[in-house]
Amino acid sequence: METIVTSIGGSVILSEDADVSFFNKLKTLLEKLTKNYKIYLVVGGGKTARTYIKLGRKLNFEEEFLDEMGIDVTRANAKLLTNIIGISNKEIPATTDEAKKIDKPIVVMGGTTPGHSTDMVGAELAEKTNASKFIIATNVDGVYDKDPNKYSDAKQIKEISIDELIKEHGTEWGTAGKNVVIDGPALQIIKRAKIPTFILNGKKLNQLERAITNQSFNGTIIRI
Numbered sequence: 001m002e003t004i005v006t007s008i009g010g011s012v013i014l015s016e017d018a019d020v021s022f023f024n025k026l027k028t029l030l031e032k033l034t035k036n037y038k039i040y041l042v043v044g045g046g047k048t049a050r051t052y053i054k055l056g057r058k059l060n061f062e063e064e065f066l067d068e069m070g071i072d073v074t075r076a077n078a079k080l081l082t083n084i085i086g087i088s089n090k091e092i093p094a095t096t097d098e099a100k101k102i103d104k105p106i107v108v109m110g111g112t113t114p115g116h117s118t119d120m121v122g123a124e125l126a127e128k129t130n131a132s133k134f135i136i137a138t139n140v141d142g143v144y145d146k147d148p149n150k151y152s153d154a155k156q157i158k159e160i161s162i163d164e165l166i167k168e169h170g171t172e173w174g175t176a177g178k179n180v181v182i183d184g185p186a187l188q189i190i191k192r193a194k195i196p197t198f199i200l201n202g203k204k205l206n207q208l209e210r211a212i213t214n215q216s217f218n219g220t221i222i223r224i
């Protein structure tokens, strides 16, 4: 069976407009997909994580501790999602190796260790499980030439090479709570493991389904 890893931004799971009907639709879609795919979902921390990190930074907490608070939020979001899905794991695995061992049609996890975001966890899991695709489901329609939440004239990029992304963003992790479409350490793994990677809007479930099932979709394809 084909394996798919999707990293879902915390902003997709816990946004102001994420209502019960969104969760019901997500659950129905995931159940349908399990007929043909084994699915791993890595959940991010979103605004809640950034709120903790921002406050902790003002209080002069160490960077590593800020990351750890972020990880705790991602794991709380993962717990919420796995309880909604029902046919997935109850306990949230602490590492990608643990996640790989779980024998469920859908496996949900959050962050692991300090120094990266859940994008990197997703990329690592995709490499370890030989996933055919890694999908980053965020709160915008893929990669843009500038932040679409700030600039109304930002242009969506349909395709971009991994080398171009690395040239622009590097492969280092900057600071806790850094809000980029995809983090540097994840880019390094995608390049190394040659993982087909797609970035799309996780709130648009039809686009998520289209990307998983090899149809054209509204988002960005990373050329490896």
Ligand code: UTP
Residues within 6 Å of the ligand: 008, 009, 010, 011, 043, 044, 045, 046, 047, 049, 066, 067, 068, 069, 070, 071, 074, 110, 111, 112, 113, 114, 115, 116, 117, 118, 119, 121, 138, 175, 176, 177, 178, 179, 180
């Ligand atoms: P996220 O993966 O949510 O970061 O982790 P993000 O880029 O803000 O993603 P969205 O908004 O959910 O899409 C939140 C924070 O938790 C720490 C980092 O500080 C990260 O910025 N974290 C997360 C880790 O240190 N390690 C992990 O494995 C995951």
